[in-house]
Amino acid sequence: MTRRPAVLVARAVFGDIVDRLRVHFDVEDNPADRIFSKAELIEHLQGKAGAFITGSERIDAEVLAANPQLRAVCNMAVGYNNIDIDACNARGVLATNTPDVLTETTADFGFALMMATARRMAESEHFLRRGEWTRWSYDMFTGSDVHGATLGILGMGRIGQAIARRGALGFGMKVIYHNRSRLAPEQEAPLGARYVSKEELLRTADHLVLVVPYSAASHHAIGAAEIAQMKPTATLTNIARGGVVDDAALAAALRARTIAAAGLDVFEGEPKLHPDLLTVPNVVLTPHIASATVATRRAMADLAVDNLIAALTGAAPPTPVNPQVLPLKA
Numbered sequence: 001m002t003r004r005p006a007v008l009v010a011r012a013v014f015g016d017i018v019d020r021l022r023v024h025f026d027v028e029d030n031p032a033d034r035i036f037s038k039a040e041l042i043e044h045l046q047g048k049a050g051a052f053i054t055g056s057e058r059i060d061a062e063v064l065a066a067n068p069q070l071r072a073v074c075n076m077a078v079g080y081n082n083i084d085i086d087a088c089n090a091r092g093v094l095a096t097n098t099p100d101v102l103t104e105t106t107a108d109f110g111f112a113l114m115m116a117t118a119r120r121m122a123e124s125e126h127f128l129r130r131g132e133w134t135r136w137s138y139d140m141f142t143g144s145d146v147h148g149a150t151l152g153i154l155g156m157g158r159i160g161q162a163i164a165r166r167g168a169l170g171f172g173m174k175v176i177y178h179n180r181s182r183l184a185p186e187q188e189a190p191l192g193a194r195y196v197s198k199e200e201l202l203r204t205a206d207h208l209v210l211v212v213p214y215s216a217a218s219h220h221a222i223g224a225a226e227i228a229q230m231k232p233t234a235t236l237t238n239i240a241r242g243g244v245v246d247d248a249a250l251a252a253a254l255r256a257r258t259i260a261a262a263g264l265d266v267f268e269g270e271p272k273l274h275p276d277l278l279t280v281p282n283v284v285l286t287p288h289i290a291s292a293t294v295a296t297r298r299a300m301a302d303l304a305v306d307n308l309i310a311a312l313t314g315a316a317p318p319t320p321v322n323p324q325v326l327p328l329k330a
Ligand code: 8YV
Pocket: 053, 054, 055, 056, 076, 077, 078, 079, 080, 102, 288, 290, 291
C-alpha cells in the first residue's frame, strides 16, 4: 500500500475543516496554536508534501531548501507576501491564496474603519470610558463627513473596488483611485471612479484608504513626504499590510496634526506596534481583523483546504498564485 502524503496545518483552525484533510492525508495539526519559530517551522515541515499556512508563517528559500519534498503551500489569506514566490517557482512548489471569499467582508471593515476614523468613534469612546463626559458642547468630537466626500483608494483590486462601491453607491462619495493599471471604462463608469496620479490622490482625497498588496514596490508607499501632501483635514485608513505605511512617520504626523486622523488594522512588525501609535489620540487601532467574520474565516479555511487537497491529488487547485509550476511532480 502506498503511504498517504503528510501535511502540516501550521496554525489552529476550525476542526471540521481540518478533518477534511484527514480524509486524504496524514495530518499534523497545531490545535494549541503555537507560533513556530523559523527553525520549528522547518522541523515541523519535515516529510510533509503540503502545508496549510497563514500570514504568520514565512515560507522563504531557506525553509524550502530544508524541505525539498514540499510541493504545495496553501495560505489562508489573500495576501501572500509571507511566501517567496520566486523561491517557490525555482523549486516547483505551488503557492495558493484565498481571493474573492473575503472581498466583501474586508471591504465592510475597511469602510467601517474609515467611518470610525472620520467620526472619531474610538477617541470619543475612550473619553467617555475615562468619565470625562460631563456636558455637551458644540465642537465636541467634531469630525469630517463621509457622505459626499472624496474617497481616495490606493490599490484598486477586488477589495478596493468593493470599498469604492460602498462609497459611491451608498454614501454619494466621489471616488478617485491610483493603481498600477487603470480599470476598464465599464468598471469605472458605475462608480464614477476617476483614475488619478498618486500625487493627485494624496492632495485631493478627504478619506484615503490603502488596499495595495505589500511588495518591495509598495514598501513605505505612504511616508512623511506623502502624508505632507495630504489635506490637514484628511484621514488615512490602512487595511493593506504593515510596511505600506511608515508607521513612525504616521505617528509623528498624527501628533503634529499634519492629517486629522488614521484608522489602522495592520502594522509594521505586528503584532508589535510602534509605541507612539498607542499614545496619539487620533488613531483607531484594530488587531488585523478586516476579514474576521465567522462565515468568511470559514470560507477562507475551506478554500485553503480545497487548494491543498487539489494540489496533492492531481486536481486543479481553485486559486493558485503560481499556476506555472503545475502539474506538480508526483
Ligand atoms: C488574514 C489578510 O486574516 O487575507 C489576508 O491577506 O490579511 C487577512 O485576511 C491574515 O493574513 C491571516 O492569514
